[in-house]
Amino acid sequence: SQAEIGLIGLGVMGANLALNIAEKGNRIAVFNRTVETTRKFHADAGELKSRIVPCETIEEFVAAIRPPRPIIIMIKAGESVDQQMEALKPHLASGDIMIDAGNANFRDTMRRFDSLKDTGLTFIGMGVSGGEEGARHGPSIMVGGTEESYARVEEVLTSIAAKYDGEPCVAWLGENGAGHFVKTIHNGIEYADMQMIAEIYGILRDGLRMTAEEIGEVFGTWNRGRLNSYLIEITEKVLKATDPLTGKPMVDMILDKAGQKGTGKWSAIEAQTMGVPATGIEAAVAARSISSMKEERETAEKILGLPSVGEFQVADKAAFITDLENALLAAKIGAYAQGFAVMSAASKEFGWSLPMPTIARIWRAGCIIRSQFLDEITSAFTKAPDAANLIVTPAFAALVKETDGALRRIVSAAVLGGLPVPALASALGYFDSYRRGRGTAxxxxxxxxxxxxxxxxxxxxxxxxxxxxxxxxxx
Ligand code: NDP
The missing domain is CATH 1.20.5 (Single alpha-helices involved in coiled-coils or other helix-helix interfaces)
Structure with missing residues (x-):
């Protein structure tokens, strides 16, 4: 029998997604530019082999899929996607759906969607989050395209998506670029979340002079509290890991230069273009850029020296660590509030009607920013769907009032101690300006x-x- 779906690109994400699809009982045809990869993938597929149809030519691949054919393209983002689409087109028939599941810029997705108008073919831009593990066992999936084309793939996507309390983390979010836009903002929030965690780590390492192992312990405790989330969980793990080469803490051996592929920057650019403040995301993108200027920073440290602030003083260490936990929670609320505000503006700008509670709902599991906190956001937006901002919903207003004092104390301590906390400080600045009816403009x-x-x-x-x-x- 014919395959239910096809997939092109057996790299890290594509291969895992294909195994996930096959494991859920779906028959899938696969194709990869380098044929050897396809052969190896099939040979290694174990008991899933019988549900996977390995194809060595595009003709063979297209013929193997039941029309109307949904074809997932999971390859390097950018021009390769346009090339792959062009190569596919002559073999497709009316009703077939090309699904770009890579990290595309949503503006490219909108262009690709429009380019297929009146051809009978359709295009879905689908954001997939969760990395390798998510792709294999359940990612969070953000879909943009026509509602009819989504109906054709809904069953397969629902079967492979992560589940939160039994609810699948996949949804149709709107036309054309909606899915990739939401994925971009997901990544922007992820940048902010990670940067804020790194700043808190910096205060523990350079302020309290704790070892990586000790800091890992702190994150482990927080992961059992209100900060419970995937990123806090893996932070504990990375801090406690030992470098097999030297026996030292792994993180102490890793160069402090962060990479980036563009989604954080796109989030900041789109926010700026629409006039929406997304200072947490901007601070995080800038922090990665400054991190990459390793040599310049080392030279500057020689010329300027570290800030001359004397010893970092903390009277009550336990109380300070509780403040850090609450400060991180407050700052995180700021970053998420900004991300959702950007999506709300984009929804109007691009005519998408993005469903905020649904977005929070499909981020609760599978994706990198998954957390218990997103369940609270789902509930806040469900109760107050027209709220101008997350922080004025009753639940989050209460949380901000409860935790912003801690954020203020931590940012003050870091500033006085000469420790850089650009993302944490940006969240505080955001709250302080947003809540002040009479500003200085x-x-x-x-x-x-x-x-x-x-x-x-x-x-x-x-x-x-x-x-x-x-x-x-x-x-
Ligand atoms: P990999 O580098 O592992 O794989 C790249 C794949 O793209 C290979 O199958 C490669 O084929 C194919 N490819 C590259 N250029 C072309 C081309 N011009 N024409 C046809 N095929 C091409 O990448 P990933 O699996 O990590 O990423 C794939 C996509 O998923 C990217 O858009 C990425 O941003 C996105 N993504 C990645 C995540 C991750 O955690 N890694 C998470 C979420 C999204 P060949 O074998 O022939 O080289």
């Missing part, structure tokens, strides 16, 4: 009017929009 408006006659609105509503600055001003 009146001065900016006055300055703009002074040098550029831009005009301003008055607090009393009077019909006078320029200041008494006089004329003949320099531009």
């Amino acid at each position: 009146n001065v900016i408006q006055a300055q703009r009017d002074f040098f550029g006659a831009h005009g301003f609105d008055r607090v009393d509503g009077a019909d006078s929009h320029h200041g008494p600055w006089g004329s003949g001003l320099n531009g």
